[in-house]
Amino acid sequence: xxxxxxxxxxxxxxxxxxxxxxxxxxxxxxxxxxxxxxxxxxxxxxxxxxxxxxxxxxxxxxxxxxxxxxxxxxxxxxxxxxxxxxxxxxxxxxxxxxxxxxxxxxxxxx
Amino acid sequence: xxxxxxxxxxxxxxxxxxxxxxxxxxxxxxxxxxxxxxxxxxxxxxxxxxxxxxxxxxxxxxxxxxxxxxxxxxxxxxxxxxxxxxxxxxxxxxxxxxxxxxxxxxxxxxxxxxx
Numbered sequence: 001x002x003x004x005x006x007x008x009x010x011x012x013x014x015x016x017x018x019x020x021x022x023x024x025x026x027x028x029x030x031x032x033x034x035x036x037x038x039x040x041x042x043x044x045x046x047x048x049x050x051x052x053x054x055x056x057x058x059x060x061x062x063x064x065x066x067x068x069x070x071x072x073x074x075x076x077x078x079x080x081x082x083x084x085x086x087x088x089x090x091x092x093x094x095x096x097x098x099x100x101x102x103x104x105x106x107x108x109x110x
Numbered sequence: 111x112x113x114x115x116x117x118x119x120x121x122x123x124x125x126x127x128x129x130x131x132x133x134x135x136x137x138x139x140x141x142x143x144x145x146x147x148x149x150x151x152x153x154x155x156x157x158x159x160x161x162x163x164x165x166x167x168x169x170x171x172x173x174x175x176x177x178x179x180x181x182x183x184x185x186x187x188x189x190x191x192x193x194x195x196x197x198x199x200x201x202x203x204x205x206x207x208x209x210x211x212x213x214x215x216x217x218x219x220x221x222x223x224x225x
Contacts, residue, residue, distance in 0.1 A: 004152070032210040043201060043216040044153070051211075088152055096141060096208040097166065100152035 003027060004091050006101035014109050019076040021104050023089030026070070032092035033065055033072045037085045038103065044088055048074060079108045112136065114217035116202050122223045123192055131187040131220045135204030142185050143203045143214060144169075144177060153201060159185060160208055192224045 006023045013019045021035075032051055036044035048063040050056045050072065056063045062075040072091075076083055089101040115134045123129050135142050141160055145153040155169040159179045170176070174193075179185040189196055199219040205212040 043218050045216070046213050049211075049213070090153075092210050096143070096158050096160075096205075096210075097155050097169075098143075098145075098153070098214060099155070100145075102150070102152045 002101075003093075003099040004089055004101040006087075006089050006104050008102075009104040010107060011104055012107045012109060013079050015079060015081060017079050019079050019083065019106050019108070021074040021076075021087050021089075021106070023072045023074075023091075023101055024070055025072070025089075025091045025099075027091065027093040027099075028067075028070065030091045030093050033063070034090040034092070034098070035061075035063060035074045036088040036090060036100075038088055039085045076106070079106075081108045081110050084108045114202055114204055114215055116200075116217040116220050118220060119218065120221045120223075122225065124225050125194060126191055128188065128190045129192055129222065131189075131200050131222070133185045133187070133202030133204075133217060135183065135185070135202070136215060137183075139204035139206055139215075140182065141205045141208045141212070141214075142179060143205075144185070144187050145201045145203065146171075147199045147201060147219070149198070156187070156200075158208075189222075192222075194224050197222055197224045 035048040038044045050063040060077045064073045086103040088103045090098040144156040158166045174190045177187045201219045202217045203214040
């Protein structure tokens, strides 16, 4: 079993719609969770971090964490063409190493 | 301020040759990480430095891989006797400390192609 699994995608959504990305993880002791955005040929960029159960909102992005279910998600509201990228879920089992999922590619259709 | 920089941006080498990849972290960042990203896959942790020490080398795939950091700054990842399966993008990241709330900032990566 992979440490971090994401829905495989690709995910195609129309402009203005909500994009929903899911991630599950295997290490129950994980305390820190991140979503990185990676444009094609570019390095990953942190867009959200979440440490407690529940929702965390930042602009058009909402991260949701459920530690009991070992599940973290990212919602992108009012999707824009500039949101087209690969989204990487990362989990931090200890206090430095990040374990990444394979990523979900999102395409926002204008 | 300046972000994480890496060089070279691209490296093409022949199987069996040695390569050196360089990372310049953000100034003042004590923690430095190397990751590898194979085509279509997520990032794979290789090694972590705190200052000049590497307390966790668990991700290095074989003894052909080594890394060092000097002056609590520049780091070099060396791959000896390269193999085709070493082809990947090698990403370096740095963070202010090793604390889990400190963001890891990534460099642009070095794309290594082993022919």
